[in-house]
Amino acid sequence: MSGCPFSQSAFPMPRQCPILPPREYREFQNYSGPVKVRMWDGKDAWLFTRYDDVRAVLGDNRFSGDPHVKGFPSLSPARNAVLDLEPAFIRMDPPEHGRFRRMLTKEFMIKRVNEMRPRIEAIFSRLVDQLLEKGPPANLVEDLFLPLTSEVIAGLLDVPAEDHGFFQEQSRLKVLLDADPSVPKEASERILGYLDRLITEREKDAETRSDLLSRLIVEQVRPGHLTHRELVIMAELLLMAGHETTANQMALGVHSFLTHSDQLALLLGDPSLLRNAVEEMLRFHTIVHYNAFRVATEDVEVAGQLIRKGEGVIALISGANHDERAFAEPDRFDITRKADHHVAFSYGVHQCLGQPLARVELQVVFGSLFQRIPALRFAVPAEEIKGKGDHFVQGLETLPVTW
């Protein structure tokens, strides 16, 4: 691009501290339009980091989310291995995408998800009881948040409790970016194999059951709208997206409150801030920080830059959510700000389907965690708590706490 003051940067760049997004995004945002970045494979991509530009790209269906379209940017060899697997609908473009997504939208309606709230509260309360009974210290990621999110999504799909550990581990392996490509690929194959067996069993008596998979079997598979294999792929997406991401967001949310005691005092003093606090932590952390990769399917101009057909584009939601044009002092964690226009769940037709469920789970956790364990604090010096460096989904490796 003309007038670009930067030498070409390699993508991705390291995060700061590790909580904040890379410093470079702020510099890029000082100039209109995208910057060209160099990917690991030597290919170039257009990187958008401004809020308006990111929404413009993600809201424009001339940009494809299908990784098999020539020119789609590559984040790492391990990520390629995941994207080469049979695609779930999030990797499809309209109209095919909508056909699959609409089979699921009623399951995550606001009304339906609100009905799940009492069950989620009961699960969380029981898990906190167990934690208190066992006594400190604890690792909140493994001891509280993964068990919670796993039980919620597994309950929806009716996946047996004894298998939660198995799919937690496979989900963790699947989002590794720097691992040997065989690692995420084999993890995914193990989950698919598991779900294939589970769904085969379920197909025998789906009419008598009330879980989401049984409903899909009765309403979609039996009449021939969805194949058995397509349901297996869909179930993997739900299982993975349903717990790894939300558990990471919970851990980072706790981190933010424990490192910003003024914000915790505000929340405890005024429970009506809860919804806002959840939106702010979604914005502040934007855990799916490398989303969203796209490729132009025709020539498109965005923010004054002509993107040619076949050129790769990265519309970075973690940049958009830290753009001062959309959020004043974006690197400040402030639960009183109006943050609900954030794009942490992405934007456009691929925006997260499960977001109502994620919101309710987060509201349940942050509506009672600090009341249940008032003396909650880090069990190690704060600077020893490390972010997940090489994961597609940002989070904390462990969250050691005491009380």
Added chain:
Amino acid sequence: MSSANFKLKVSVNQDVCVGAGLCVLSTSDVFDQREEDGVVRLLQTEPDEAHYEKVLGAARKCPSKAIRVEKIDDTAAPGGQP
């Protein structure tokens, strides 16, 4: 916003809706979701002023641009519309 001399007229495109539910979170007085597929269902086409900010917010946030809000002159409102 009081005694405005315009009205907001809301319409939705159910074909492009992706069922994210942000409109219902903005205001469940104006937006709902169809039981059978979670697609947006409009409860009122001309909400009262108390809802304007929320309706405009819903239109801005809608990920599939399925919500259209038209500003119409109050005095020139089409006849027969409640």
